[in-house]
Amino acid sequence: MAERPTTSWREGIAREAEQLAVGTLDPGCACMADLYPDALLVATDAVLDSFDAEVAELDGAEDAQVFAVVERAVLALNAVDDVHSGYETDEREALCDYIDTALTEHGVDVAALTAPHGLGRYELTDKWRDW
Template sequence: MITRPTAKWGREVQDQRRRIAAGTLAEDDDEAYALALWPEAFIAAVDTALDAYEADVRSFSSPSDDEVFASVERVVMALNAIDEEHDSPIETGEREELCEYIDEVLTDAGIDVDGLTARRNIDRAELTDEWREW
């Protein structure tokens, strides 16, 4: 089963909230980064984009490369908008997790991502690069 990056982020937010409530972590402590980095509205928006992407990929029966790339483009463009709307919380770690997740969803659906990207003369790691602003 694929774990969404948002699930990890949400767990970290909840853990830090519990620690703040218990008095073992100060809200202004550098270790309390998750509350500022991944607010609920940001996580919810990313989940909405990932829901749409997963539904899109699940709807494939025998997709063409263009259909698969169009699905990747849609989710990346949605994430671009979310990143901009929420003052750019998608940083290096989030970028890597989201790109990996986008790839994993395709792989889980039986799409040969190596073949897909090779046919476009790009590396698998460049799957989202054409549209990604984060």
């Protein structure tokens, strides 16, 4: 099952907190909690919850339906980023990879979906993505 980016972000926060607690990390070097505030994590997970629920219903869906699910998720993630400014290069790549992997796990051939539209596999979110 695709691992949500928020899972690894939370794990990084926890690791950093442990290192701070035992004194193996200089507090001036701690940044994870600032990079990934709880409000960003909660809002991102809410979008991914909706996306996951919609993807689970895509069995045999036409391309337009799949694109609509991706569009809704990307626009919702745009709104999260507008509020929290939390998606930099690594986060963007992780979110796009999650979308691709979740679709693939539910039987969507992403390369076959995007090719007729003149898109590469990894351009699936580009039309709507601001982050």
